Amino acid sequence: MLQHSILETLPEPLRREALSGLQPLHFEHGSILFRAGDPCQGLPLVLNGTVKVQMTGLSGHSIVLYRMGADDICTLSIGCLMTGDGFRAEAVVEDDAEVFMVPRGLFDRLMDQSADFRLGIMESYGRRLNDLMLLVEEVAFRRMDERLFQWLEARVGQGVITITHQELAVELGTAREVVSRLLKEFERKGLLRIARGKIEFTGWFAS
Amino acid sequence: MLQHSILETLPEPLRREALSGLQPLHFEHGSILFRAGDPCQGLPLVLNGTVKVQMTGLSGHSIVLYRMGADDICTLSIGCLMTGDGFRAEAVVEDDAEVFMVPRGLFDRLMDQSADFRLGIMESYGRRLNDLMLLVEEVAFRRMDERLFQWLEARVGQGVITITHQELAVELGTAREVVSRLLKEFERKGLLRIARGKIEFTGWFAS
DNA sequence: CGGCCCTGTGTGACTTTATCACTGAACCTT
């Protein structure tokens, strides 16, 4: 159960060796995997749970850059691991997560000895780069009401979601007031109901 | 003269082998290294010149994501090379450039056999990821007049620059009208003079 | 040379988004 597909691709002796040196770390909801400025301790392999990565700009505003889920790799850490620079973003655990922390030495060894491991790392990097490019486009050109709508739409399944307007503003990289006003408008249209710290889907959403 | 530092780190037999299989490709100003949707032919190592990478969103608007110069690696290509997906962005040559195109097979071999090569690739990836994160923050939170000012400031040395308002809008991911109005304002303040397709620095800028 | 056309720029009117400064409501604590 506690495994990560990128380790499963390793040839048997190497896989054993890697797993023997790693014990899963448990992170609870709300805990911080790393903060802006922290030095990198190793490459986190996310086994389960979800972790959001967000950054705070010079202006003091924050925006969520991407999320990691089961079987994900914290690609952002690789650069820090290599250059020794600190993180520019922070990683906040949303759903309780378990993580393998691969230290620099082991990472180098796996990169050296397994083509599949290298492939996994590269693919992960590629996906992250793509995600960020799409985010740039979204932030630069898409309208806020559409973006908010899509964000909500992706979470309709849950019926009710627990989030404050401020947190939602960070998700989209905008101001709380903007989110409040748009939500009010959605409520007027009968798409949802607003409560303190909660949004309940109705009407069109609750299909 | 025609060399790339990531190849110079290779141990001697490998370096000779790599170089013997690569001939520099010449790209002129305005030519396209790759377009959105193109399959990836190999990993471009930029020897000299400059190349801008920009993407066009669903909305039809474009934005410049980053630039590559001498000794740079087109990190974006690695993801495409690995997954076989097409590019999401396009690369336009600004100053005439020469490029080594490393084919998949050689790339795999270099990744397999040289720790320094791996390090170079990883560092490049890390930098690109950082750049994009900063771009997200900039687009999301910084004011347009500041961003335009900084863009111009970075090019003051040239005295006069040749660029249309439309191109400048793509640099910043905004609309031409916005650029035109801001430039007019800078002109009123005596910072620069506008001519058709040109901007001449004066006053504060021409210190 | 004058007329034509294409590209680049200027501008007004209007919408959307961001910012600022508050008010008030909901919940928690004691």
Added chain:
DNA sequence: AAGGTTCAGTGATAAAGTCACACAGGGCCG
């Protein structure tokens, strides 16, 4: 029940994006 803290609502104003169109510079061609 009182007081404090966090969350949400709102008006006023500024910044940025959108739309529609006028006009200007420069090249080309009859």
